[in-house]
Amino acid sequence: MLEKGxxxxxxxxxxxxxxxxxxxxxxxxxxxxxxxxxxxWISPIWISxxxxxxxxxxYKLNQAYPDQTLVEYAVSILGRFAGKTVAALxxxxxxxxxxxxxxxxxxxxxxxFLLTTPDFVISGCMLLVCWLVARSGIETVARLPMxxxxxxxxxxxxxxxxxxxxxxxxxxxxxxxxGAVPSLIGAFRLLSWMPAFSIMxxxxxxxxxxxxxxxxxxxxxxxxxxxxxxxxxxxxxVIGAAVVNYTYPFMILARxxxxxxxxxxxxSIVMMIWVIQIVIRISFGLYGAALGMAQCFGxxxxxxxxxxxxxxxxxxxxxxxxxxxxxxxPSMVVYYTLFGMMLPFLLLVVYGIRQLFAESDSPxxxxxxxxx
Amino acid sequence: xxxxxxxxxLQPDNGAPPPSSVDEQNLSSASTGGQAQKSPTVQETIDHxxxxxxxxxxxxLQDNIDVIRQLYADCSDVIIxxxxxxxxxxxxxxxxxxxxxxxxxxxxLLMRLQHDGTSGDRSKEAIVHCVTISAMLEVDCxxxxxxxxxxxxxxxxxxxxxxxxxxxxxxQELRSIEEPQAETVVRGPREGFVESLRVNTSLLRRRxxxxxxxxxxxxxxxxxxxxxxxxxxxxxxxxxxxxxMESRLSVIDVDGMLDTSLIEEWxxxxxxxxxxxxxxxxxxxxxxxxxxxxxxxxxxxxxPVALVxxxxxxxxxxxxxxxxxxxxxxxxxxxxxxxxxFIAVFMPSFYVAVLSYHxxxxxxxxxxxxxxxxEQIPFPALxxxxxxxxxxxxxxxxxxxxxxxxxxxxxxxxxxxIGQAAISAGIVSSPMVMVVAVTAVSSFLIPNYSLxxxxxxIRFPIMLCAGALGLYGIVLSALVVLIHLxxxxxFGVPYLSxxxxxxTSELKDTLMRTKSTHMDTRPHFTGSFYNRIRMRVDLYKARxxx
Amino acid sequence: xxxxxxxxxxxxxxxAGMLAYDWRKLxxxxxxxxxxxxxxxGFTIAFLLVINPNLPGPTQVLxxxxxxxxxxxxxx
Numbered sequence: 003m004l005e006k007g008x009x010x011x012x013x014x015x016x017x018x019x020x021x022x023x024x025x026x027x028x029x030x031x032x033x034x035x036x037x038x039x040x041x042x043w044i045s046p047i048w049i050s051x052x053x054x055x056x057x058x059x060x061y062k063l064n065q066a067y068p069d070q071t072l073v074e075y076a077v078s079i080l081g082r083f084a085g086k087t088v089a090a091l092x093x094x095x096x097x098x099x100x101x102x103x104x105x106x107x108x109x110x111x112x113x114x115f116l117l118t119t120p121d122f123v124i125s126g127c128m129l130l131v132c133w134l135v136a137r138s139g140i141e142t143v144a145r146l147p148m149x150x151x152x153x154x155x156x157x158x159x160x161x162x163x164x165x166x167x168x169x170x171x172x173x174x175x176x177x178x179x180x181g182a183v184p185s186l187i188g189a190f191r192l193l194s195w196m197p198a199f200s201i202m203x204x205x206x207x208x209x210x211x212x213x214x215x216x217x218x219x220x221x222x223x224x225x226x227x228x229x230x231x232x233x234x235x236x237x238x239x240v241i242g243a244a245v246v247n248y249t250y251p252f253m254i255l256a257r258x259x260x261x262x263x264x265x266x267x268x269x270s271i272v273m274m275i276w277v278i279q280i281v282i283r284i285s286f287g288l289y290g291a292a293l294g295m296a297q298c299f300g301x302x303x304x305x306x307x308x309x310x311x312x313x314x315x316x317x318x319x320x321x322x323x324x325x326x327x328x329x330x331x332p333s334m335v336v337y338y339t340l341f342g343m344m345l346p347f348l349l350l351v352v353y354g355i356r357q358l359f360a361e362s363d364s365p366x367x368x369x370x371x372x373x374x
Numbered sequence: 375x376x377x378x379x380x381x382x383x384l385q386p387d388n389g390a391p392p393p394s395s396v397d398e399q400n401l402s403s404a405s406t407g408g409q410a411q412k413s414p415t416v417q418e419t420i421d422h423x424x425x426x427x428x429x430x431x432x433x434x435l436q437d438n439i440d441v442i443r444q445l446y447a448d449c450s451d452v453i454i455x456x457x458x459x460x461x462x463x464x465x466x467x468x469x470x471x472x473x474x475x476x477x478x479x480x481x482x483l484l485m486r487l488q489h490d491g492t493s494g495d496r497s498k499e500a501i502v503h504c505v506t507i508s509a510m511l512e513v514d515c516x517x518x519x520x521x522x523x524x525x526x527x528x529x530x531x532x533x534x535x536x537x538x539x540x541x542x543x544x545x546q547e548l549r550s551i552e553e554p555q556a557e558t559v560v561r562g563p564r565e566g567f568v569e570s571l572r573v574n575t576s577l578l579r580r581r582x583x584x585x586x587x588x589x590x591x592x593x594x595x596x597x598x599x600x601x602x603x604x605x606x607x608x609x610x611x612x613x614x615x616x617x618x619m620e621s622r623l624s625v626i627d628v629d630g631m632l633d634t635s636l637i638e639e640w641x642x643x644x645x646x647x648x649x650x651x652x653x654x655x656x657x658x659x660x661x662x663x664x665x666x667x668x669x670x671x672x673x674x675x676x677x678p679v680a681l682v683x684x685x686x687x688x689x690x691x692x693x694x695x696x697x698x699x700x701x702x703x704x705x706x707x708x709x710x711x712x713x714x715x716f717i718a719v720f721m722p723s724f725y726v727a728v729l730s731y732h733x734x735x736x737x738x739x740x741x742x743x744x745x746x747x748x749e750q751i752p753f754p755a756l757x758x759x760x761x762x763x764x765x766x767x768x769x770x771x772x773x774x775x776x777x778x779x780x781x782x783x784x785x786x787x788x789x790x791x792i793g794q795a796a797i798s799a800g801i802v803s804s805p806m807v808m809v810v811a812v813t814a815v816s817s818f819l820i821p822n823y824s825l826x827x828x829x830x831x832i833r834f835p836i837m838l839c840a841g842a843l844g845l846y847g848i849v850l851s852a853l854v855v856l857i858h859l860x861x862x863x864x865f866g867v868p869y870l871s872x873x874x875x876x877x878t879s880e881l882k883d884t885l886m887r888t889k890s891t892h893m894d895t896r897p898h899f900t901g902s903f904y905n906r907i908r909m910r911v912d913l914y915k916a917r918x919x920x
Numbered sequence: 921x922x923x924x925x926x927x928x929x930x931x932x933x934x935x936a937g938m939l940a941y942d943w944r945k946l947x948x949x950x951x952x953x954x955x956x957x958x959x960x961x962g963f964t965i966a967f968l969l970v971i972n973p974n975l976p977g978p979t980q981v982l983x984x985x986x987x988x989x990x991x992x993x994x995x996x
């Protein structure tokens with residue numbers, strides 16, 4: 003075992019939920035609204051089904067191999083060579099997805115707050131903090147979101163509550179004017195966030211109360227869906243169809259707020275929410291990638307892998323990306339879906355088929371290859 | 375201690391006997407009456423001492439006297455009094471002047487032995503029978519006898535007896551028990567620990583009249599041989615915790631141990647952290663309440679400060695006053711304290727960040743005022759803040775170190791004159807002075823002094839981050855501090871418990887202070903040993919319901 | 921031409937510092953190999969990026985690879 007720490011199912015689901023919400027709250031409204039318009043609040047509900055399937059897939063795989071991560075059971079299921087290749091591709095996906103999150107965050111800070119600070123300083127400082135988190139072990143990675151959840155909730159409510167007065171529900175009508183298609187396209191766009199749930203697999207073997215795993219992880223998906231939906235409703239009812247013009251509609255929401263002439267510009271609170279959320283999201287990915295990499299290479303500890311992966315994340319976040327909008331481009335979404343959702347699902351399918359054949363041969367077949 | 379080089383700096387009182395060659399050389403020099411013909415090397419001196427100490431007590435009194443005289447050569451405060459027991463053997467008493475009660479020696483010891491005597495019996499029992507002091511011990515080697523003399527006991531040696539009789543007649547000049555200056559309360563006991571271990575343990579014993587209050591002794595320091603005790607309540611404290619403390623104390627191998635702060639540095643989990651990982655207190659009531667919660671305390675002779683372990687962060691944010699005031703008020707004060715400790719850490723950096731990066735956050739009218747007062751200031755906000763904060767820390771330090779008569783003058787000059795002059799000279803702005811003043815006041819709301827210092831210290835790196843990256847820098851550095859706190863442990867207990875990991879059953883005495891009848895379970899730290907029930911409230915509830 | 925030189929020096933100092941910090945903690949040949957694999961690949965990419973910031977990245981590779989599939993799905 004590379005990791006001796008244990009986390010609880012509650013910590014696990016808060017970690018996953020906050021990680022997925024990290025960038026989606028900030029940028030998703032503007033992107034989903036392009037196609038879905040006033041139906042954008044339905045999109046998260048459509049996509050939650052994908053989230054449920056993904057979580058169920060990971061749960062099933064975890065039941066089959068309780069002490070292994072995806073990197074390890076890919077080898078058990080597909081054999082040594084194919085398994086290692088798939089695992090390596092998956093790790094590249096994790097690193098790449100995390101790097102994209104970092105890039106989105108860097109752009110956000112650079113566009114709104116620190117206009118003259120170089121990119122690599124912003125992302126470098128962020129990675130330094132995430133390195134500290136990931137280095138401190140799974141317990142810190144999982145406890146940090148638990149500890150910060152009340153703070154983030156408070157901040158988010160501070161943004162939502164004052165805007166209640168500006169809500170115009172008639173902006174949401176007519177519901178499904180053009181049928182379900184626009185909201186489905188919006189849901190497709192959301193697929194660039196949902197696959198982050200697949201990083202859960204690195205944490206599943208280290209739960210101390212595994213019997214609650216399924217409920218907590220499904221609950222995590224439900225909470226993410228509801229939060230996204232509520233945010234979409236608030237953003238669209240307050241700002242209206244102009245949402246598509248803004249990269250960060252949530253910021254506009256904060257800018258609208260005027261509390262007794264004193265609390266006027268709450269953008270910095272939005273920034274605080276995002277720094278916290280992004281630290282959680284990146285350490286979620288960073289720890290997973292480092293653990294997976296160590297397992298892929300067959301090391302005895304994951305900690306030496308953390309700094310070089312930090313370096314790779316930093317590079318991938320700067321390399322050949324003109325702006326952060328590319329994350330929502332269809333090809334990216336397809337890439338994310340392929341690796342974040344289809345790959346675990348295909349692993350489960352292959353496992354199921356092997357189980358079928360194995361039952362006629364010998365019962366404990368998959369365990370026979372774990373030594374590879 | 376395998377290396378001879380290390381031995382040079384430590385008295386080898388627990389080592390093996392020296393090699394025979396050196397032995398003979400020393401013996402010969404000793405028998406000629408002086409070892410200072412040529413100045414001896416460190417090794418020779420130490421070997422000589424060690425060799426003398428390792429000797430057993432001899433049957434011949436004169437041999438023993440010779441050894442003791444050699445050991446206590448040039449010690450003007452050691453009295454070696456030779457006399458004859460009436461109708462008995464020749465004898466000697468050895469003690470240190472000023473550490474024993476001379477009147478008791480005269481009446482209880484010398485008078486009995488010299489006037490009444492043993493009536494011809496030369497045995498040890500007869501002598502013991504003759505002396506009317508109950509506190510007596512027997513030792514049979516020079517080293518133990520010398521240790522006892524050092525602790526202010528009287529040693530009686532008699533001819534023909536191979537053991538030394540130790541009489542505890544120690545007498546110390548002590549500071550009287552007074553209220554600890556650093557931890558005052560309005561309501562509650564006013565007693566504080568003093569520099570004597572015996573008085574301190576008796577202060578605890580007076581609050582816990584039970585044989586389950588254990589005081590396990592240790593002796594730390596090769597030269598100082600400081601008596602140290604681990605205090606705990608058997609049946610409440612986790613034995614594994616006591617064992618852990620024992621094992622951590624047993625590796626302390628130093629020349630002298632002057633204060634419990636040195637023990638703290640040896641036993642804490644992360645010596646590089648600015649945060650204290652053991653709680654230090656001068657109040658016996660605080661120690662008692664922690665003992666009842668299952669913690670353990672360490673007290674040492676010569677130090678009025680007790681260490682309590684394990685000490686998570688939130689237990690150090692508690693003041694004893696919290697438990698002597700009404701619970702609702704105490705909760706309010708606790709929240710105030712938390713709020714102001716955040717202000718103490720973040721206020722100056724927030725000011726710097728807002729002024730340098732986020733001016734839009736300030737309401738326009740306020741911004742205008744600040745801009746007006748900052749018009750003539752030549753420095754950026756960061757330099758201004760650092761300047762003022764460092765000056766304040768210097769004044770604070772000067773206020774502690776200076777003699778009391780001068781101290782008040784310095785603080786007046788510092789606070790009023792320098793502040794006013796700096797503003798009118800246009801070096802700092804008046805909002806900055808206000809920020810520094812608020813920070814200063816709030817940092818003193820933290821009840822634990824070492825935690826207060828830690829919090830004042832981490833302010834400076836956070837200010838630098840704020841100057842470099844604005845609010846982003848503050849949030850990042852706050853997260854770094856948080857992560858550090860999360861990874862810290864005090865004796866196996868996470869530093870931030872019961873917040874992270876969240877233990878809902880133990881939140882009754884953390885962010886809030888519930889009614890004491892509600893705190894019916896003890897906090898649980900480590901291990902499976904857990905004495906859970908703290909009080910039975912059935913009768914109380916029955917009375918309330920009637 | 922000045923900026924790349926400055927950046928190169930910065931990169932080399934940062935990379936050397938990272939290696940110096942980590943090196944003492946690497947135990948065992950496997951760990952060293954794994955670490956160096958990632959480290960050298962990262963350093964090479966960083967080096968190339970400093971010399972030519974417009975180096976086509978993984979995004980440019982992925983986009984044409986997945987675009988047909990995306991078009992098929994969405995008719996964009």
